[in-house]
């Protein structure tokens with residue numbers, strides 16, 4: 001592939017990478033967007049891998065700036081509160097705001113990624129190379145090596161921006177060159193996705209709420225999808241006597257859900273199949289420093305600061321990164337050596353704050369939302 005030395009390389013065409021390509025092109029930069037996967041617009045989603053996510057005002061603000069908010073929101077399902085499912089008794093609704101007006105929005109991750117990809121692909125300054133997995137990077141020169149189905153190829157760029165997710169290869173290359181330090185704290189919990197299909201063509205649960213089954217050491221949530229199904233995400237320890245691995249047979253799975261999540265089995269006819277075949281995803285917090293090297297290589301989104309998903313803010317935070325980098329470029333007249341360090345100074349504390357809040361919210365969601373004290377406090381707040 002022909003490369004241009006004035007190009008900005010964006011590695012990873014996920015949520016942050018596609019949005020970043022749009023913002024950079026708008027500033028007049030030629031952009032090469034590299035993605036290890038084939039074009040997702042022509043394929044099918046991976047089984048059991050975060051089908052939907054909650055988009056909040058932080059993320060919407062970024063989409064609004066490139067005129068994509070209305071298109072994305074057309075299929076969004078606003079969730080105005082939590083619906084808490086106890087083991088015994090009726091579910092209870094806890095609104096997110098006093099007036100009940102504020103909502104977070106359940107949207108399809110695939111549809112959002114495709115909308116952003118489509119927006120980037122339409123821009124003449126952006127070229128996209130799918131099936132390009134970054135495997136090498138020289139931080140001094142910006143020379144990159146990719147594995148492709150045709151073999152190894154190389155490319156160059158003026159600046160390389162890693163938006164390649166929690167397991168970032170760009171971050172890995174900086175680490176290998178001794179240019180950053182990182183810590184990756186895995187949670188001893190994993191997640192598995194399960195499906196509640198439509199019931200008689202309608203939603204089987206209230207689609208205006210984020211559903212939570214708080215169970216102390218385990219927790220399940222469910223978000224609505226535009227096809228009237230729900231995607232449930234079960235969080236549970238990865239090892240031990242009460243863990244994903246402890247349910248070894250169909251009978252054990254059925255018995256476990258009947259006992260702990262009794263309203264689920266009647267609504268989830270494929271529960272056993274989903275449980276047995278959907279993968280267990282890992283969860284963790286990534287911290288690294290610095291987020292940039294010499295104004296030539298930078299990290300954004302999960303590549304710089306992956307967080308656990310309990311605040312539903314990882315993607316929203318990645319979108320905020322893009323807006324902030326754009327602002328820094330504005331203030332530094334597109335001088336990357338000034339803009340990238342400024343970006344890190346402005347974002348790192350915020351990323352750390354949401355990382356800690358996300359961990360704390362896990363305790364709240366799996367435990368406290370079901371406690372009588374919490375329910376009383378909520379009643380007082382919303383009286």
Ligand code: FAD
Nearest residue numbers: 012014015016036053054134164165301302312314315316
């Ligand atoms: P990613 O979305 O991971 O994109 C990285 C891209 O880089 C991918 O396309 C990948 O294929 C590509 N790539 C990787 N390696 C290479 C390579 N070597 N070469 C080239 N390309 C490469 N966030 C929210 O805001 N709200 C939620 O409700 C929410 N729910 C979540 C639920 C779960 C179960 C999980 C796990 C996460 C959730 N998140 C949520 C977090 C959110 O998914 C991430 O924060 C977000 O996807 C980060 O975007 P990103 O573009 O930085 O990384």
